[in-house]
Amino acid sequence: MSDRFRIRPATVEARQVQGSNDGSAALELATWCGGWCAGAHREPKIVLPAEDESHSVARVGDWIVKDGGGRFSVVRGDVFAEAYEPAIQQPLHGFTRGFRLHTADGKVLDGAQFPSSRAVVVDDQEWGLATAAVSVEELLKGLHGARIEWPGEQGGDGAEDVVGDADA
Incomplete structure (x- = not known):
């Protein structure tokens, strides 16, 4: 031993x-x-x-x-x-991070990012069609001109930050 x-x-x-x-x-x-x-x-x-x-x-x-x-x-x-080091606090409810995807043609779609970094966005709420990708970045590659809006993140002008522009 x-x-x-x-x-x-x-x-x-x-x-x-x-x-x-x-x-x-x-x-x-x-x-x-x-x-x-x-x-x-x-x-x-x-x-x-x-x-x-x-x-x-x-x-x-x-x-x-x-x-x-x-x-x-x-x-x-x-x-x-x-x-000792600080323990990572897990969210009390849920395990995803929601976002809004703004398409180039003005549509606003609901999406979520999972702890594994995979992302899904609902393309058609009526029929329940969705697009999924291994990451938000990969999701944006297929949606030219789209951008991601994360809730609660504030920009310098007081508006919510919109990040991840696909054409940037």
């Missing part, structure tokens, strides 16, 4: 201890982890209880980590920065 091991990737919740003028940040953090506050508002200490009557103390800059089993531990700020 090997004497080398690596930690399996896991997603954890973590919050950093920070000072505040009124102590509310420390109190909120202590409530979250079931601990209690000690120290001054700007230099709080969060005390985490343990099953064996010992206590862990988190200071400003430290992180309190909640593992998958609901257990809390203290991780020093420098160790946390070296060992």
Whole structure:
């Protein structure tokens, strides 16, 4: 058996201890982890209880980590920065990214891009006909003069950005 091991990737919740003028940040953090506050508002200490009557103390800059089993531990700020990275947030609902495709002749068609980068656009809503491609870029290659409008992206003039002009 090997004497080398690596930690399996896991997603954890973590919050950093920070000072505040009124102590509310420390109190909120202590409530979250079931601990209690000690120290001054700007230099709080969060005390985490343990099953064996010992206590862990988190200071400003430290992180309190909640593992998958609901257990809390203290991780020093420098160790946390070296060992952890932000988890990618998945959308709560759905798995596609919608868009509108503006054709050269003025039609506006609904489309979607999947996590695999594949794209589909509904050409004829009455008959349910659609065009699909391995990517939005490939979809645009077959539709000369078409452009993609992604919702929520704002341009400098306050209008939504329209990107991916097929003739560009």
